[in-house]
Amino acid sequence: MTARPPSRRPSHEPGAGRRPEGLGGTVPATFLPARARAGRAESASPVRAGRGVRPAPPLGDDDRRRLLHGAHHDPHALLGAHPVPGGIAFRALRPYARAVAVRAKGLHVPLHDEGDGLFAGVLPLRDVPDYRLLVTYDDAEPEVHDPYRFLPALGDLDLHLIREGRHEELWRALGAHPMTHEGVEGTRFAVWAPNAQGVRVAGDFNYWDATGHPMRSLGASGVWELFLPGVGEGALYKFQITRPDGSHTLRADPMARRTEAPPANASIVHVSHHTWTDDEWMARRAERPVHEAPFSVYEVHLPSWRPGLTYRMLAQQLPAYVKDLGFTHVELMPVAEHPFGGSWGYQVTGFYAPTARLGTPDDFKYLIDALHRAGIGVLMDWVPAHFPRDDWALAEFDGRPLYEHADPARAAHPDWGTLEFDYGRTEVRNFLVANAVHWCEEYHIDGLRVDAVASMLYLDYSRAEGEWTPNVHGGRENLDAVAFLQEMNATVYRRCPGVVTVAEESTAWDGVTRATHHTGAGGFGGLGFGLKWNMGWMHDSLLYVAKEPVHRKYHHGEMTFSMVYAYSENYVLPISHDEVVHGKRSLVSKMPGDWWQQRATHRAYLGFMWAHPGKQLLFMGQEFAQGAEWSEGHGPDWWLLDPSYAAEPDHRGVRDLVRDLNRGYRATPALWERDTVPEGFDWVDGGAAEDNVLAFLRFAADGSPLLAVSHFSPVVRHGYRLGVPGGFAGWQEVLNTDEERYGGSGLACPDPVKPEATRHHGRPSSITVTLPPLATVWWRGI
The missing domain is CATH 2.60.40.1180 (Golgi alpha-mannosidase II)
Incomplete structure (x- = not known):
């Protein structure tokens, strides 16, 4: 979706129409940034409207240019409230605003217009008060929290695990998460984009103009973060990324848990409200190993099983039909979001979101719940082998190869015109391993049938002599892919009792269903799958x-x-x-x-x-x-x-x-x-x-x-x-x-x-x- 500057500020500005909790009352010190808590017991001297405000120290030319261009790594150092000699400096970036004022208990002060949507001023205060911004547009005057007064909403442990590539619940750290942060309701946005000069949030809450919502870099993790007060469930958003060459690209969230229905492709802030009723199923599904149990599978392409049915409509028909025929499981062809229906779901852009063509994520949970209540297990096709080149999705996500291999010969899939994942990069491997866990834990999936495993295992897959480079041992095995599959299987089996992984592997690779700690004839440990398709x-x-x-x-x-x-x-x-x-x-x-x-x-x-x-x-x-x-x-x-x-x-x-x-x-x-x-x-x-x-x-x-x-x-x-x-x-x-x-x-x-x-x-x-x-x-x- 292309950014469209508004002629006036929308009335649904985050926090619009809400009276700040602190006005006319006392705000607990824990609701304030740490830098504002010192001396909180002493009330700040009141400053009346228009009195006592003086111009703030001007931004340096480089800081100003980078901030306005969306290329600044630390906008929180420039915006928000900061102690300066003689008081507290306030600065806000509000494009299209006519005026911005600081409001707090006993305080209402208009800021000076610095041009380009920047408003600033220094107030003679000892400490940063619990303040709001009163933003005046042509036809609206919302009073809002300042996003740049908040400390990061992502913890050090999360960042450490992301850097290590070991965050097994990555979807809880990255993406868009509604939360209460420092006493204020809003949404935390976080995205991994280590090559970006800067990242900003664009959405329907800012008319898809990301200028006023730059994110901060959280150091060597490559993660960018911003807490936006007032933004909540159902908001549409994307990330505007400033590439290393200074150009901009607007991208859907790789970790989005809900998306628009194609051909629209914005991400949606999501909160699940589904209450599971399959406790009995989940408690007993691990009682018998799958390879020693009855296991007959009905494979289904949900959009065409009975065309026109939604997830909830399917829940009324599919479980009864499968149960009547006596199958123990259904296998769903890929349900993760994909732009082209003719790919049957095998070219995924939204790895963490079920396709919106048939309903919401909670609707999909409702279908799985219904199948479990009918005594039917649910497998889904999972596609970690490749992804499409759509310019709003993962391809060169932050301006350089990121999810794909840096070597174009390794990145390009020779058969499908897609890109192969770089399994040697810890963060990419983490993205995929956590994705497998996500479907099993968040959606109660009972098994993952992993698509196109052979294309992952061999460096020379569909490549002629001279089109591939041997591994460090001179062989054709993709050692990074082997390590990834072993890690994925070991993690899923450890975290999700009763879940089975199934490999679609069309060669005689030794040990596909052997435990990862057992070495086979090829000198590799087993891949750790539970079952393998007998092609x-x-x-x-x-x-x-x-x-x-x-x-x-x-x-x-x-x-x-x-x-x-x-x-x-x-x-x-x-x-x-x-x-x-x-x-x-x-x-x-x-x-x-x-x-x-x-x-x-x-x-x-x-x-x-x-x-x-x-x-x-x-x-x-x-x-x-x-x-x-x-x-x-x-x-x-x-x-x-x-x-x-x-x-x-x-x-x-x-x-x-x-x-x-x-x-x-x-x-x-x-x-x-x-x-x-x-x-x-x-x-x-x-x-x-x-x-x-x-x-x-x-x-x-x-x-x-x-x-x-x-x-x-x-x-x-x-x-x-x-x-x-x-x-x-x-x-x-x-x-x-x-x-x-x-x-x-x-x-x-x-x-x-x-x-x-x-x-x-x-x-x-x-x-x-x-x-x-x-x-x-x-x-x-x-």
Whole structure:
């Protein structure tokens, strides 16, 4: 928003219309600056209006120029009240004012007009009184507190932690915070801009003219601070930064906790009024480690799940829908503020603010609260890999590379036209680590899925030879990014019990889900994530099912290879938004054959996915076999579930299957209790390539098994023999994706299958079953 000088001072001047607390009464000494407290018991000699005031010592030319240009590091040394020989000098910078007077108990004195909005005078007082400024404009005369009479509202410990890069609650120190400071209500503004010549606050409270509100530098911390009395919740603001070359730039607050809705981009002073009601959820979410618990995730793009719904409207529909389908968690595609909706939230400008497109921060908390009350965990996509180049956001924030790397080759992301963070700078690393903690603590987020981890880990990511510089050891690993991810994970797990971090990491980096203090084959400590997306399983299995059944026997290894490395990490099996956009087709449309075969293969694939070691993630729309690719413009094709639509049973049947998969999964410890150890899995037959069959056992901690068989051929196989563990009187079919109610042919076996003492597949007993076409069947030993 461009600064617009007013023709007259607005009536909403901070503090306008308020009678100062001290006029006509006694002000406690603790409400005064420290320099004014000495001798406070002695009343200052009253000075009547217009009497006893003399010109103040003039500002030096350099101080005056820098102050008016917004390039002064210490405006509080020039403005406000200061002892001088013969009295107290008062100076105020009030652009567009006709006159300024000092008012206190028994005191009303107009100051001399020094030009350029500066007003000053020396009063024959021993001490600085508890004073106000009476500012006269063309049509208003507000009486206000002087911002330059206050001591810094940011403590030494905060500044020390910021310099050290160890302020784990950075959002409580920087940004805009309404507070009572020295007995006066207002807002403390603080921003990190170490390269700036000066910083000023612009907002709707000063008609976006920052001239009268310069901030002070708090030394080597690089932080600038100003307490503005009378500014409160809901005020719009930005920081006007004077760059090293003397030019100005108007920037949104990197720490803003609330923003305007795009395309507007001002920051908003925010105070949360939400009262959480999820105490029970928060108390028990850490009872069981995530990798040993049921964990099935419904991935959601909130703006398009049902377009037009706000956070609060979503709270009335989303929890009920997800709970009905039996998912344990939702994963929200990025909700942090972003300027371009077409980025789906992956190009973030407001790292500490949920997008205003759907409501306020408290509205977003209301949605999370509702999901928790429904027993559903909330993960969110978190994007610390890069940020966009918008000239009102983080790029060259204070006139030089600050959040991005100083080396342009390191700063520019080669794929997305964005900038990469400088993970080697302590303050930048602190900004991101604190951001992760912020979402977990302030918004009760249960997990962070960290986007594009591979692009962070490798210096040569998407870069050709000669376009990157090796690390100090001559390798291609980004050592700064490794240290950052380790610190982030360690901090989140220490501070937020029950929270899980999930890496989208597409390479074979060793130790993504290993503890940070354990060294792996690469010589690095583990990255410390709780889970990792299994991109290899996703790619291989989708390649297999996209083949015509007659060709699948040549690609059988694509379906079994995942078990070679299944226990190298703690995995999530992701069928995410990335797999159903940009010409990749929806999940059901990837399958070959006619519509019946496509849906059948879709169902069989989901049955295989839910039985395979690892957690599950499914993107919205795929739970009812939407045929079209996802579009953020209109979201899922909900009309496919309308009973008036002729093919509705086809889609509703798939949704019913997903519901039963989730219910069966949660009720079967064999499918999740030993997900990350080899003892939880055993092949029955992983080599039946000619039959397009994959048969395996899953085991719970007590040894109880589940037999899962996936048959990816469009024929019925009668009398198919499978070796099974002994000690069971029968094997009961507990899920069959070919059931008629799911849209299948109905080739099911409701009665238990009795085992025979016939050795098969290396086991002492076996069962003979009929395999439905293009189906997955689960049996439980009874």
